[in-house]
Amino acid sequence: MASVGDLKAVVKDTLEKRGVMGQLKARVRAEVFEALDDRSEPKPVLSPENLLINELIREYLAFNKYRYTASVLTAETGLSDIPLDRSFLTKELNVVDDMNSQSVPILYGILSHFLKEHEEGPCQRVENVSAEKQTFRNILRGRNTKASCLHQIKGQ
Structure with missing residues (x-):
């Protein structure tokens, strides 16, 4: 037993x-x-x-x-029990919300944007990005990835 x-x-x-x-x-x-x-x-x-x-x-x-x-x-x-409307969040954050991005949290798009920034610029840190991450690229507007990376390099 x-x-x-x-x-x-x-x-x-x-x-x-x-x-x-x-x-x-x-x-x-x-x-x-x-x-x-x-x-x-x-x-x-x-x-x-x-x-x-x-x-x-x-x-x-x-x-x-x-x-x-x-x-x-x-x-x-102390957040309200009712979340803020997604359209309000995207407007406040200046985020483009398309059919692909609407199915996931906004944070995924923000992360995807910064992964892409490192992937395309001179300060590349991410070599392999999955197909899932590729789906959420280019969600944020108005970012100059190469200028951002150059700024990082000059600051080091």
Whole structure:
């Protein structure tokens, strides 16, 4: 007959293999944070930059189904339960939103832009870019990649 310790180990391994353990840990953290959160204490006013950053992070978390992490972010930062409209974010960030980019968080397009900048300019750091990353290229407008890279080289 298996011991209690053996049974615990098997259950833990099974939960980890199914990907449930991480979700459980995140859920427990979110619930503990929620229980400890003092709602009577007002949240600090977010600067416009912090608000945009937090909204980009929230969109990324929602896309990747990190619900509990997103709930902690919302509670901790005092974000509204209703996210800012994507069209507002793209307008504020001067981002071009096309059919390809609309299916992923804005952060993916921003990352893709900077990976491309390093790929095309004299300060190339990324040699192989996957086809998935290629899909989200040229989302941001108004960037001069070569001038940006030259500025980096001169600054070194």
